[in-house]
Amino acid sequence: MDGGYTGIAGRSVLAIGAHPDDIELGCGGALLAHVAAGDTVTMLVVTGGENGPGDGARGAGRRAEQERAAEMIGARLVWGGLRDCEVVPDSQTVRLIERVLRATRADLVYVHAPDDSHQDHRAVASATQGAARRLPRVLHYQSPSTLSFSPTVFVDVTAHLSGKVAALAAHATQVELSAMVEPDAVVASARHWGAQARIGYAEAFQPTRLVLDLAPVQGGAVAAVPASWQLTPSMPIGTV
Template identity: 65%
Template structure:
């Protein structure tokens, strides 16, 4: 079981960027924590509305929600923000971290990316996700979310104030983006990520003796049949 931490500057950022991957992590048995740095004070909707929306979305994704208690549009990549991320990172012992891509037109997104990179300087699985305001993004890793797109959309739908008032939170665009990245990944729907670092853990998985014996028997049978076939 892995511990996954997703960092977003505002309510709805994480769902848009990696909500499908987080759903896949939960289905795989991983624990998921969402760190939302600000309350979205300058976006559509009141702080109370946005807080409630984010809480509902976290429940949809079956994730633990942590608030960074910073102020929208004033996030800086300084020691204070780094400490916020570090504190959560250590408390959940996260070994996979998702965060905004650094090339973004929103200053809070850029600051969140920079602060998280500083906080995860000793980590080896850090992935950037794309936001609607991302300006440059060259993904090289994908997560198949074909079985999780509906849950991602349900989580985004929780952010009613944003879906109704912001052109950047459009469910149709979310689906189109997932289909686009799915085509790149050679699957139906996908989310795309740009790794800062990603180290595979290839320790051997212990298989049950009976399963191993069955696999060996199957290979032996196939080899025997192959020897009976003509060489063409």
């Protein structure tokens, strides 16, 4: 598989999150769009979320919730096996992410934004930047705990917003205890970014790198443009 990403079916996408529900909240709509386009999507959840909202006995429940959400998205799920609130961006974490990158042959990665008040989010973002240092496409998503976020890349999720909300609802132990993942807030955020992107609903991303592959699109119909032409006063602007 070559390294270019043009949205052509069959590309490999890796989404990385520190805890169960992080990925769905940050880029669930984009992942659904990738699956709909025929891309292969893998979700790497680095910890089991043992210290999240709810009592400690919910650890196994959170795993089941995450497995159900990944199934709803149509993604393969990989567990990182690290412990919630103890993730550090050391060589072990970098190697973990490198192994998944090699196994999936990913050419596009989604991960937490680096400037975040949750230490696990910061650590996962930093380790991913190290592991994906040779990858030409790394996009960062926003979390409720993100501190600064200046997105310049947007994905139209208008057709997939209900699917994103449904995948988040699979994380019942979190939705019932956190206003940050309630459906109204998710929809409002998507509408906000959609307005910024001049579309209906969007997810927003801050790139570390985003290399565009401008290879010709196979089978695409493109209107012919004369080799030489001039705008005349009588020509309506909308026809150019």
